[in-house]
Amino acid sequence: MAKILIPTPLRQFTGGADTVEASGATVGELLTALTTNHPDIKKNLFNDEGKLRSFVNIYVNDEDIRYLSKEATEVAAGDTVSIIPSIAGGR
Amino acid sequence: MATTLTNEEIQRYSRHLILPEVGVDGQIKLKDAKVLLVGTGGLGAPLALYLAAAGVGTIGLVDFDVVDASNLQRQVIHGTKDIGRPKIDSAAESMLDINPNLKIVKHEVPLTSENAKEIVEQYDMVADGTDNFPTRYLVNDVCVLTGKPNIYGSIFRFEGQASVFATDDGPCYRCLYPEPPPPGLVPSCAEGGVLGILPGVIGLIQATEVVKMILGIGQTLQGRLMLYDALNMKFRELKLRRNPDCPSGKCSVVKDLIDYKQFCGIPEAPPAPVASTGDLEVTEVKSMIDSGEDFILVDVREAHEYQIASIPKATLIPLGQLPMRLSELSKDSNIVCHCKSGMRSAKAVDLLKQNGYTRVRNMKGGILAWSDKVDSSVPKY
Numbered sequence A: 001m002a003k004i005l006i007p008t009p010l011r012q013f014t015g016g017a018d019t020v021e022a023s024g025a026t027v028g029e030l031l032t033a034l035t036t037n038h039p040d041i042k043k044n045l046f047n048d049e050g051k052l053r054s055f056v057n058i059y060v061n062d063e064d065i066r067y068l069s070k071e072a073t074e075v076a077a078g079d080t081v082s083i084i085p086s087i088a089g090g091r
Numbered sequence B: 001m002a003t004t005l006t007n008e009e010i011q012r013y014s015r016h017l018i019l020p021e022v023g024v025d026g027q028i029k030l031k032d033a034k035v036l037l038v039g040t041g042g043l044g045a046p047l048a049l050y051l052a053a054a055g056v057g058t059i060g061l062v063d064f065d066v067v068d069a070s071n072l073q074r075q076v077i078h079g080t081k082d083i084g085r086p087k088i089d090s091a092a093e094s095m096l097d098i099n100p101n102l103k104i105v106k107h108e109v110p111l112t113s114e115n116a117k118e119i120v121e122q123y124d125m126v127a128d129g130t131d132n133f134p135t136r137y138l139v140n141d142v143c144v145l146t147g148k149p150n151i152y153g154s155i156f157r158f159e160g161q162a163s164v165f166a167t168d169d170g171p172c173y174r175c176l177y178p179e180p181p182p183p184g185l186v187p188s189c190a191e192g193g194v195l196g197i198l199p200g201v202i203g204l205i206q207a208t209e210v211v212k213m214i215l216g217i218g219q220t221l222q223g224r225l226m227l228y229d230a231l232n233m234k235f236r237e238l239k240l241r242r243n244p245d246c247p248s249g250k251c252s253v254v255k256d257l258i259d260y261k262q263f264c265g266i267p268e269a270p271p272a273p274v275a276s277t278g279d280l281e282v283t284e285v286k287s288m289i290d291s292g293e294d295f296i297l298v299d300v301r302e303a304h305e306y307q308i309a310s311i312p313k314a315t316l317i318p319l320g321q322l323p324m325r326l327s328e329l330s331k332d333s334n335i336v337c338h339c340k341s342g343m344r345s346a347k348a349v350d351l352l353k354q355n356g357y358t359r360v361r362n363m364k365g366g367i368l369a370w371s372d373k374v375d376s377s378v379p380k381y
Helices: A008-013 A027-037 A039-045 B007-012 B023-032 B044-054 B087-098 B116-120 B133-146 B198-215 B282-290 B303-308 B319-328 B343-354 B366-373
Strands: A002-005 A019-022 A056-060 A080-085 B034-038 B058-062 B103-107 B125-128 B150-156 B159-165 B224-229 B234-239 B296-299 B335-338 B360-362
Touching: A002 A027, A008 A039, A008 A080, A019 A027, A027 A039, A027 A056, A080 B234, B023 B198, B034 B044, B044 B058, B044 B087, B044 B198, B058 B087, B087 B103, B116 B133, B125 B133, B125 B198, B133 B150, B150 B198, B159 B198, B198 B224, B282 B335, B282 B366, B319 B343, B335 B343, B335 B366, B343 B360
Parallel strands: A002 A080, B034 B058, B034 B125, B058 B103, B125 B150, B296 B335, B335 B360
Antiparallel strands: A002 A019, A056 A080, B150 B159, B159 B224, B224 B234
């Protein structure tokens, strides 16, 4: 099991939960598990072609998966996966 | 002529001068520095106040908004007496009250692809305190093109991000997020809400980085994204890398400035052609209620918004719950949807039409218009 940290803007799709436990060997598998349990979150993470959206980054611990093996990045038990969407507020 | 400190300044900056890391040389660097603040709102307010106090000699302000009562919960540079005044005037007044030695340059214009370079070129660095994606990408891109560091901060509800972008060898905002999100996929600013104290924390992280960069001390947030979670009181940091396609100090992505359409989670155009047909004015809805017309007024805002202000007779079904609660609305009933400003209810009207409802209309302007035109006792928020 790995922990997925859900950012504030997406918590409305996880019933308010800020952390979701999911099992899977890779980031891709974890995200599939997440979107299976919380289907409404899917369109916020993936585009129509099923690719991760360009304003959402996924980190395993403190590393960006774009610089690891992208969605094939392996996740060990105890790792933390963070979803970091862009936010723009400032006023 | 070399900059010196006056006796008044020596007294004022005494606590800096006795720090070996700052000293007289450092204080003179601050005095000679020119920093542009884009926005004098939530992030801009603490930035401006503390950079003024710290003795940053020239501070440029970009803002064209006026102070509104709803700003005062977080924009501490403005006061109750300033409601209705241009923010740039109110901000400058507060800053000069703290430190009359400052030179403040007012840019009372929206930052656009036309004027951005000319404005930014006059400064050493930029602190981004804007509130929307188009301006954030514009600020980033102009910083990349002019070689000025972009001291970045951003907030949403209880969370904040901060970093330092566009330094000579560091990543830029587009290395983090190549493109802004399309309209409609991020919650709107007004819908989102923000803890008033949050921009204070993030704005002061930005101010700290500005001062360190001017002084050339410490380690900046270059290459790191600082994340702050106020609810759990946690700071975390993530590694940021420069886009591998931009290896030699030259950005391969930013070629020219782009004015993205202004949006804030709001669709640029109604998502379907049906959305705009048959909109109702608030006064028409009022007459429908008064004449006892048979219709259902559906309030698609959130329950906590309903608690702040509501229209008598309205049934609350938050937009997010609407797909699951269609059974509560009969297909042939006469339905009017409303929200705070008319945006979410337009989405609700679309959703209902897509589900076979034919007699659905949107109340234009939402509860804000209701307060303006029908019942001023309904508070605006």
